Amino acid sequence: MPRLADHSADTRMLLLAGMALVVGTGGAASAWLLLHLIAIVTNLAWFGRFSVEPALIIDSTLGVAALLIPIVGSVIIGLMARFGSDKIRGHGIPEAIEAILYGQSKLSSKVAILKPLSSAISIGTGGPFGAEGPIIMTGGAIGSIFAQRFRLTAAERKTLLVAGAAAGMTGIFGTPIAAILLALEVLLFEWKPRSFVPVVVAVLTALAWRPYLVGEGPLFPFDASFAIDTTTLVLAALTGLLTGFVAAGLSSALYRIEDGFHALPVHWMWWPALGAVVVGIGGVIEPRVLGAGYNSIQDLLDGSLALKAMLLLLAVKAVVWLVALGSGTSGGILAPLLIIGGAFGGLIGLMLPGGPGPWAMIGMTGVMAAAMRAPLTAALFAVELTGHFDALPATAATAGAAYAVAVLILKRSILTEKISRRGRHILQEYSVDPLAIAQADQIMTPAPETLAEDMPIVDAIRFFEQAQHRSYPVIDAQGLPIAIASRADALRWRQTNLAEGVTLGELLSDGSMPVVHPATPATDIANLMIAEDMGRICVVDPQSGALIGIIARRNLLSARAGKLREERERGAHETRLAWKRGEKK
Template sequence: MSRPVSQAAAARLADHSADARMAVLAAAAIVVGTGGALGAWLLLKLIALATNLFWFGRISAASAEIVDADVGLAVVAIPVIGSLIIGLMARFGSEKIRGHGIPEAIEAILYGESRLSLRVAVLKPISSAISIGSGGPFGAEGPIIMTGGAIGSLFAQCFRLSAAERKTLLVAGAAAGMTGIFGTPVAALLLAIEVLLFEWKPRSFVPVVVAALVAFGWRPWLLGAGPLFPVAAAAMPPLGTVLALGLVLGMVVGLEAALLSALLYRIEDFFHRLPIHWMWWPAIGAVAVGLGGLVDAHVLGAGYANIDSLLQGSLTLRVVLALLVVKAVVWLIALGSGTSGGVLAPLLILGGALGYMFGSFLPGSPGFWAMIGMAAIMSGAMRAPLTGALFAAELTGRFDALPVTIAAATGAYAVSVLVMRRSILTEKIARRGRHILQEYTVDPLDFLQAGDVMTAAPETLDAAMPAGDAIAFFTERATHRSYPVVDAEGRLCGLMSRSDALRWQTDGVDYRLPLGELLSDASQPAAFADTPIGSVADLMIETGIGRIPIVESGGGRVVGILSRHDLLKARSMRRREELLRLRKPSTTV
């Protein structure tokens, strides 16, 4: 009989394996973090190159603003040309470059074994640069998350790592890319935890931190140091008042996030009903982008200058209102058309604009409330409250406002959960028939023990029973597929199943032989009462045996049996904890 698995032994094996993998992945994360930082630098250079080429007719990677271009009515044609190129790249290159990147990364993690191709790693930044450079109202964060993730995934594939290890490096690359673009390593880490990892383990947490810090270390050499949108600290009104106002503003912005998500997917549905190939949809959406550019050129491109102006509080209410309405229209239509680009920068503008408008009537600077609105909309739209709160603080350097950004992010998150079934990210995946749960819980299989759910004092067969009697038992009276076979002291000798009875009949086994002799050479897995039921479930998978005997530690006497059906008891216990309320106060001390 094989040696039963104890809780301590299972824990030691798991800890040793996890420690080794964590060390290997942390070392790999240094390379992936460097790749993510370089990918961010390259993406920004490509965007600048595309902007110069489309709007100024020059080949240059120097920073340029679309609002400085004077192209007349060509402002309508340029986004269409760029979108036509993207449609061709998606159809004949890779369809995965469509969309804003983060849902595609989530889907690859959960359903694609974290495999991203070299083609995606190359085409995604190029297509996004063309999209943003030709006037697409998107940011660079979604594309760099996809690109950085592809770098991590490809590195893992080169060394033939497991799907779980590929996931860790994919997310590490995504966090590194986001850190490279925005200089927000803590927010990038929290985004990884809240949106991408779907677990909280040292094996994944440590490598992601390493990659983000490596990218942050490279950033001063590649893109410059300090916050991307530094805002001078100013005295805030009394904290109690600001916290309450931040919570209320967050709730209002949460409604804005829900409205934007609903409109986005209605527009996407409209495009899906068009009787033409999806390759042409981005060009159709780009017509709206060009018309929006005629109204106000500030809505074109990534709009980082708009974010800065909102945070500095240097805009009039009329300009902010125009920016809010026109930016929302062109962004929703363009993104709904399936072109390539990110959601974060547009969301920051829209949430910041609404916060700015409210801030004009609240105590403090409108720019301060624009920052609060940015934290709230990121939380509400992406269902990432900690990311939203920390991102706004890191992006501006206003860590003194962190309590207010947390209040606003919480308010937006609460409203979003109440009025939206899914986030703006996971809704896209759900429309492909896949359900995503973003709530983290501890799996009952990981903390309950076999003794908590096993069937105690199970029916057994005597090792001295003749084979013929055992076969007759299975033919006439057996209610289970298998039974533990025990000796006179109740110690486990093996497990006899219905298939054993059929095999012995076919093989012509001597029916007078006792079960103990027939099973003496059989290797029977078993477990102790303190073995985590997750380890027992793994044992079932490895052996194909659906009923595992539970034995005493030391003596080997059978005290219970754990079946697949018993594993469902863990689910039932968790469900009772969630739903069952006491009818009267407990008197337990």
């Protein structure tokens, strides 16, 4: 009997943790490489020079001629997607989720190369995206490719894929806790030590590399702050409610725009170029909307943008980002969400204590939590990104309120809607399986009717003609189960010329029948039924081995149904109590 424990971890977890050191290094290196690729493309496209130094598109003096740069970049991306890999289209996270759930966590080396390259071209030529989605996809591809070099299971490949993705995010933003939470809330689809520990190792490895590759300290520090009191928490929650509606509107608009592109009578390869026309026009109206816009995030947090500038940034960034992403080009969603949420929060902050800077951080938290359905990630991401850990209660209030609005308004998030449109529904709720907390003695049928091993086959055939059940355990003289006899067996015996006097024990006993003990978890029993292709499992006394009960498939289903019935009946009971209280009043 397997050792019962709270977790299913074994020494394989340590092996994966060791591999995560390599994957974490790869994720950090890919973050460094992507940032340098973006800088190279930006310098070439907008300034005509080859340099890896960061450059701001708003410093360009090309004027109206700059309309062509996003279009040229998008044509290149369309060609890369058409003749390279169409998996580079979009922002990367849905593709990573799909690979985890439906592709055995296998990503190709082609994706690992083309995704950062296409994203660098997209962002560097003015695409209104961030680097986080592509680096999550690239880091995930590194983890997946590394895992495929060894004899690992699909679950272990998933662990290293997610570890690489979280490491890449940490390498870009320096937000290790948020990266771990993103893995748990969005990518892993489980909470197990075998995946959690390697992800932590990979993230901390990337964080250790970050000062040498990208830099140290918060990415967007700012000075302004507000006191965390009751008023601030209430205002933060109200802001969260509003940002929940903003995020819901963005998600709905994105997929309406995507539907519009699908209706065009041109090949999808050309859609990014058509979307880039809108991006170019938006860049002429407000140059801040072009590129990743990290400088705009800093300006919003510093509170240095005036009312008109924030209004323009909010409206134009939302339009160009939605159109560009809907067209299927390559780029991330996190930076645009931060800018849109930051501009919205900053506008609200003009009327609230503390000024626009801290409320821009609150707005960023709300939009991210609602759009990605990742409230814990959003709350921690905002404070790690800025270094304002004292604001965590406020960001938590905002994230919780925004998340509540989003899940009530929209059936799916901005990440899962695309997967759903491909005919695959994803449930993003975790709960304890009723079978995981039930044991054999709690769901078995005790003292079942049995057949003796010395029963002649002729009598057994006659018995099954009148039997109430389809199968019965066969026991020996000491009460130990030796086999399961079924009605199907009886039909087969009737059509077979068996020697007279043959008994059930002589025909069925081979000493290999699996049994379980009273403390065996129901999940193990279900797995045993599947592995042995058996409809019934005998429960025996652990000391004597005597039969004490039997478990059929309906017993397992009853355990699950009981949990559902418990939830429904509890709700009905509370409703009746509420009605009674109302009547008394």
